[in-house]
Amino acid sequence: MADQPIRRADGAPVGRRTLLGVLGAGAAGLAAAPYLQGGWEKFLAAVSQVDSTGLTGLLPNPGGFRYYSVVGSVPHKDETNYQLKIGGLVDRPKTYSLAELRALPQTRVVHDVLCTDGWRVDDTPFTGVKLGDLLDAAGVRSEGAAVRFTCFDGAYSESLTLEQARRSDVLVALNMQDKPITHEHGGPVRLYVAPMYFYKSAKWLSGIEITDKVVPGFWEERGYAVDGWLDGADRRDDAA
Ligand SMILES: Nc1nc2c(c(=O)[nH]1)N[C@H]1C(S)=C(S)[C@@H](COP(=O)(O)O)O[C@H]1N2
Numbered sequence: 001m002a003d004q005p006i007r008r009a010d011g012a013p014v015g016r017r018t019l020l021g022v023l024g025a026g027a028a029g030l031a032a033a034p035y036l037q038g039g040w041e042k043f044l045a046a047v048s049q050v051d052s053t054g055l056t057g058l059l060p061n062p063g064g065f066r067y068y069s070v071v072g073s074v075p076h077k078d079e080t081n082y083q084l085k086i087g088g089l090v091d092r093p094k095t096y097s098l099a100e101l102r103a104l105p106q107t108r109v110v111h112d113v114l115c116t117d118g119w120r121v122d123d124t125p126f127t128g129v130k131l132g133d134l135l136d137a138a139g140v141r142s143e144g145a146a147v148r149f150t151c152f153d154g155a156y157s158e159s160l161t162l163e164q165a166r167r168s169d170v171l172v173a174l175n176m177q178d179k180p181i182t183h184e185h186g187g188p189v190r191l192y193v194a195p196m197y198f199y200k201s202a203k204w205l206s207g208i209e210i211t212d213k214v215v216p217g218f219w220e221e222r223g224y225a226v227d228g229w230l231d232g233a234d235r236r237d238d239a240a
Pocket residue numbers: 065066067068069070071114115116151153156157184185186198199200201202203204
C-alpha cells in the first residue's frame with residue numbers, strides 16, 4: 001500500500017511541485033526569512049510548505065507526521081484562553097471552553113492518516129467530541145446545508161457538507177495518539193475527518209459556522225477537491 005502513488009481526490013497525482021505551483025513566487029521569500037528571524041517552528045513551517053528538494057525528509061519527523069502550517073507562526077492557546085464558537089444558521093449559537101469540550105462524551109476513532117503529499121501514518125487514534133453532537137446541541141436550522149471551519153492561525157479554513165459533518169467518524173478532536181493534541185499538530189483542538197485526506201482536518205480550530213452552501217476552504221480555493229474522500233482500501237468506510 002505504502003508504495004502506491006498518492007493521488008488527489010480528483011485523481012491527479014499530488015506532489016510538492018503542486019504546492020509550489022499554487023504558492024507561487026511569494027514562497028521563495030518565505031523559505032529564507034523565518035529561519036533568520038529565529039524560531040525552529042517557523043523554519044519548519046516554511047520549509048515544509050515550500051521545499052521541493054527533499055530536505056523536508058531529513059528534518060525531524062516524529063511518528064511519521066509532518067508539520068504543516070500555511071502561516072509562519074500561530075498563537076499558543078490552552079484552557080485559559082481557548083474558545084470554539086459555533087454559529088451561523090443555528091438556533092442556539094454557543095462558545096465552548098476547553099473544559100466544556102472535555103466534559104462532553106468522547107469518541108475514539110482509529111484510522112489511517114494520509115496527506116496528499118505522499119506520507120501516511122497508519123492506525124492513528126484521535127479522540128474528541130463528535131461534530132454531529134455539537135451540531136445537534138446548536139440546533140441547525142432548515143436552511144443549513146454545509147459547515148465552514150475557521151482557525152486561530154487566522155488563515156486556514158475548511159468545509160464539509162452537513163451530511164459529511166454528521167458522520168460518526170468526524171470529530172472535534174482533543175487527543176491524537178492518545179495524548180492531548182500538541183500545538184504543532186493543531187492543539188488544543190483540531191478537526192479530524194477520518195474518511196478524507198488530512199488537509200480536511202483543520203488544525204487550531206476556532207470557529208464552526210453553519211452555512212446554506214459549501215464555502216471552499218484554503219486549499220480548495222487553490223485547486224484541491226472539496227470532497228476529499230480517501231480512495232479504495234484507504235477509506236475503510238465503516239462508519240455511518
Ligand atoms: N490550520 C491549518 N490546518 C491544517 C493545515 C494548515 O496548514 N493549517 N494543513 C493541513 C494539511 S495539508 C495536513 S496534511 C494536516 C497536517 O497535520 P499535521 O501538521 O498535524 O501533521 O493538517 C491540515 N490542517
